[in-house]
Amino acid sequence: MNSFDFDSTPLDDAxxxxxxxxxxxxxxxxxxxxxxxxRQRAQRLxxxxxxxxxxxxxxxxxxxxxxxxxxxxxxxYRLTRCRVAPDFGPGGDAARxxxxxxxxxxxxxxxxxxxxxxAFGTGRALRAMAEEFTPPDARxxxxxxxxxxxxxxxxxxxxxxxxxxxxxxxxxxxxxxxPVISDTPEERAFFFHLRPVQTVVAxxxxxxxxxxxxxxxxxxxxxxxxxxxxxxxxxxxxxxxAVGEIASWVFDANGRYIEVARNALIGSVRVxxxxxxxxxxxxxxxxxxxAIRAALVGRLLNxxxxxxxxxxxxxx
Numbered sequence: 001m002n003s004f005d006f007d008s009t010p011l012d013d014a015x016x017x018x019x020x021x022x023x024x025x026x027x028x029x030x031x032x033x034x035x036x037x038x039r040q041r042a043q044r045l046x047x048x049x050x051x052x053x054x055x056x057x058x059x060x061x062x063x064x065x066x067x068x069x070x071x072x073x074x075x076x077y078r079l080t081r082c083r084v085a086p087d088f089g090p091g092g093d094a095a096r097x098x099x100x101x102x103x104x105x106x107x108x109x110x111x112x113x114x115x116x117x118x119a120f121g122t123g124r125a126l127r128a129m130a131e132e133f134t135p136p137d138a139r140x141x142x143x144x145x146x147x148x149x150x151x152x153x154x155x156x157x158x159x160x161x162x163x164x165x166x167x168x169x170x171x172x173x174x175x176x177x178x179p180v181i182s183d184t185p186e187e188r189a190f191f192f193h194l195r196p197v198q199t200v201v202a203x204x205x206x207x208x209x210x211x212x213x214x215x216x217x218x219x220x221x222x223x224x225x226x227x228x229x230x231x232x233x234x235x236x237x238x239x240x241x242a243v244g245e246i247a248s249w250v251f252d253a254n255g256r257y258i259e260v261a262r263n264a265l266i267g268s269v270r271v272x273x274x275x276x277x278x279x280x281x282x283x284x285x286x287x288x289x290x291a292i293r294a295a296l297v298g299r300l301l302n303x304x305x306x307x308x309x310x311x312x313x314x315x316x
Contacts (some may be wrong), residue, residue, distance in 0.1 A: 011052065017042055018049025053131055069311040073304060076315060077296040080278055081105065081303035084311045087284070094284035094307055095125040102126075102211075102282045102305045103133035109209050110138040110169070116208040119144045119269075120161045121247045123213025123222065125282045130164040143173035144203040146212065146247045147268030148180040152227045174200045178267040180248060181228050185264035192267075204269040212271060212301070214283035216291045217242040217250065233262070244291025246271050246281075246300060253290070255298010273299045280305060289313040 013035070020026045020034060032042040049055045066084040074082045083101040087094070106129060109116060118141055120126060145162045166173030178197055182188035191197055204210075215222040217238060223229045223245060229237070240260065241252040247268040251257050255273065271279055280303035283292050293314055295301045306314070 010048075011054065013037075014045045014048040014052060015054045017045035018055040021046045021049075022055050066308060066311075069308060069315070072315055073311055077304070079296075079301075079303055081280055083305045085284075085305070085307045087307035087309045094288075094310070095128045097307045098125060098282065098284045098305050099128035099132040102129035105280060105303075105305055106133045106165075106211065107136065110136050110141060116141045117144060117203055117206065118142070119146050119204045119207035119210040120165065121146050121210075121212035122159045122161050123215065123282075124159055125284065126161045126211060126213050127159040127164070129211070129282055130161050130168070133165075133168070135168040135170075138169050139171045141169070141171055142203065143169070143171055144200060144207060145174065145176040146204050146210070146271070147266075148176045148178040150177075150179040150267075152179070152181060174203055176200050176204075176267065176269075180267050181262075182265045182267060188265050188267060201269055208277055210271065210275075210277065210279045212246050212279065212281055214281050214288055214291050214295055214301075215245045216288045217244055218287065220287065221245075223248065223250075229262075236260075237262075243294050244288075246295060251294060251298060251300065253294050253297075255294045255296070255300050271300055275299075275302065278303050284310045286310065286313060 017031050017035065020031045026034065028039055028042045028046065031046070032039045035042065063086055066086060069084045070082045073079060083105055085098045085101040088097045102125065109118060120143070143162050143166045149160065162173050162175060176197065178191040182191065192201065217234070221234055224231065224234050228248060237250055237258070237260070240258050242250045242258055243253050244251055247270065248266050249257055249268065249270045257270070279301050281292060281295060281301040282305045284307040286309060289310060292306070292310065296304065
């Protein structure tokens with residue numbers, strides 16, 4: 001028996017192996033000897049540490065090709081903020097690829113000494129950012145959600161962002177306590193007449209900085225996969241020219257919101273075009289290019305965090 005066996009859990013072992021490998025610089029053979037396990041188990045533990053998010057690796061060098069893409073995107077789309085991350089290559093997870101750059105952008109905002117109201121949408125990329133960022137002392141900021149946190153079946157939405165951000169910051173946060181999609185316009189109106197909801201809406205509308213995901217409206221649309229539209233509704237929206245959505249509000253290829261009856265059911269604050277305050281889209285993946293381009297053209301976004309492959313496609 002070795003000294004690491006006492007009361008250790010599988011995650012404890014993975015965390016220790018990850019620490020020895022990434023911080024201690026030990027080889028897998030050395031980790032195996034130190035922990036009293038086989039080399040194969042040491043290898044699996046190191047891999048588990050990364051897969052479970054127990055270890056975060058931060059790239060501290062801005063790659064020249066990424067900087068060039070940032071400059072081109074900034075000029076093409078008149079952006080106020082732009083970060084391009086190295087991509088993981090074909091088949092890589094785009095949300096994970098941009099998580100570090102998005103986290104760095106969030107940390108830049110959080111380091112501001114003056115109190116900020118920071119609004120968040122939802123989605124896999126924003127959730128990855130929330131897991132990746134290192135919290136500074138930022139309890140003077142307020143964190144607010146752009147959209148409801150209740151799914152169609154009454155459960156909490158899958159990719160909750162503000163709770164995780166606020167939890168790490170120990171900051172005051174304001175969730176939107178309404179369904180993402182109400183059953184009737186009257187139900188939605190009732191929710192938005194409630195004083196706590198009006199407080200959250202007012203905060204979100206005057207946010208100093210807003211971070212949003214961008215959803216595509218093709219056949220693997222997040223709205224469809226998460227149950228917020230049916231297949232028939234998606235087909236109807238596509239026929240009307242829908243290419244993307246932000247906080248469940250659907251827009252066309254020119255970045256103009258599409259006026260449909262469904263809008264009277266949406267439990268979120270709409271990001272209006274041409275805002276002066278930063279509205280930063282955190283999105284990557286070739287399947288999202290059309291949606292991201294439309295949001296940029298329509299000035300729904302004035303900032304962007306993406307990866308190399310997506311950036312190049314946006315410049316074509």
